[in-house]
Amino acid sequence: MTIHLSPASQVIAGVVLLSVVTIEVGGWFLTKIARGAVPMTRFQKDFARAGHAHAGVLVTLGLICLVLADATALDGFAGYVARAGVPLAAILMSAGFFASSAGRGEVTRPNKLFAVVWLGALALAAGVVTLGIGLLTA
Template sequence: MSVLELGDASRTIAGVVLLTIVTIEFGGYFMTKIVRGQVPMTDFQKAFARAGHAHAGVLVTLSLICLVLADATGLGGFFGWVARVGVPLAAILMSAGFFAASAGRGRTEPNGAIAVLWLGAASLAAGTLTLGIGLLTA
């Protein structure tokens, strides 16, 4: 398989990831309502909404790149799956963590759902470390 060909698992994951972009677009529309003052939020909530939206977009883009790189490593089994799903899972968990941690009327600091953000950070670290080591040892 050449670097430009995707295996079945990576192709399926890439298809699902691309479909999630519609939700990121909806989030962008919602962000325009926030900045126009149409959604009442505290400064803290606005900052977390921006961070959640930005992390979703950046990590979804990174996850597509990681799928191509994961196939180039030849990693299989458990480590192959960590390399392929670590970053897309981080996109979901980190964004959800930002949004959920700031949910609630007038909130000025994160609630307990901030733990979801840290699970996403762990998923991002696991995925990128596995992929990086896989690339260096391929």
């Protein structure tokens, strides 16, 4: 069985795969945090782990969604949402965790940039619901 990606999925997959390098850098940074080389509050450590984990899991899911979206032959706006929703969520949710916990000193609560996490959650929901409906109706 040969899998052929649509041009849109091929571009998104290429960008997503290149983004894995940034996730690797984040993992390296987490090892510095774990060794105590980067001073952070418990809250900041937890949010750094959450941001890193969301990036890794959602990038993997995003690649799977590209293949599934091409299997449904979704096109137009629905096709765009089905293909880009999960990768966009990977960016937004991880960025939201990192940005909302940034700062020096005793940072113990997220700042207003935590709203970016919720935007990512909306992108994730839109992507998987659109793709799920597309798969069920294909």
